[in-house]
Amino acid sequence: MSLKLILLFLLPGLIHCACPDGFIQWHSDCYFFGTNETQFTTAETKCDSIGGNLASIHDGFVNALLTQNSGNYFHASTDIDFWVGGTNLMSPPNWTWTDGTPFDFQGWSKGDPLSAQSCLAVNMINGSWSAQDCFQTKPFVCKVNETATTPYPTSANCTVGWYYLDITQSCYGTVTSMQTTWNTSEATCQTYGAHLPSIHSYEEETFLRSLEFHYESKAMK
Helix, strand or coil, rough: CCCCEEEECCCCCHHHHCCCEEEECCCCEEEEEEEECCCCHHHHHHHHHCCCCECCCHHHHHHHHHHHHHHHHHCCCCCCCCEEEEEEEEECEEEECCCCCCCCCEEECCCCCCCCCEEEEEEHHHCCCCCCCCCCEEEEEEEHHHHHHHCCCCCCCCCCCCCCEECEEEEEEEEEECCHHEEEHHHHHHHCCCEEECCCCCHHHHHHHHHHHHHHHHHHH
């Protein structure tokens, strides 16, 4: 009965990059606390320059996270609140987030939002929201997805016996198995935390062919 090589594809854990120094991390997002007090649109521009937007808030935990950390970063501020990315400037009178995500959580204080004001600020003491004059100057919080803050490495320490390909930022390995079906092969890959590879470039195809040849040559010795 013939033996076959099953090629495995794995995104190595070491590629997962932490947020840069000075950021607060929650899940896959990095939060930057801008201490220079500035107008709302200028704050959004500063966030854009680091690959993000003024922070959008989608649940009470993140609202509390930003509120509690604001005291550590903005203690020198004369303001009692800070800018996040809520505004009704882009689709009046509706409130939206500058990063385009759904406005699916609200923490307005009683009486807000005021119809005459168009930018959202969060109170540093209790986390309540208020609509403010966009031309006021305040500290601000940016949100950046962590994959945008740090480039992928050109190498990674794959598991022993696996090989790294920099153009896909992935590790590849093989398993020697009896003649098998695609479903069985995929199930085998998943036991290693991997999948059968999908091929998206000539370079990746060439790499996989060379990997297959390498293992078959070793098996013949």
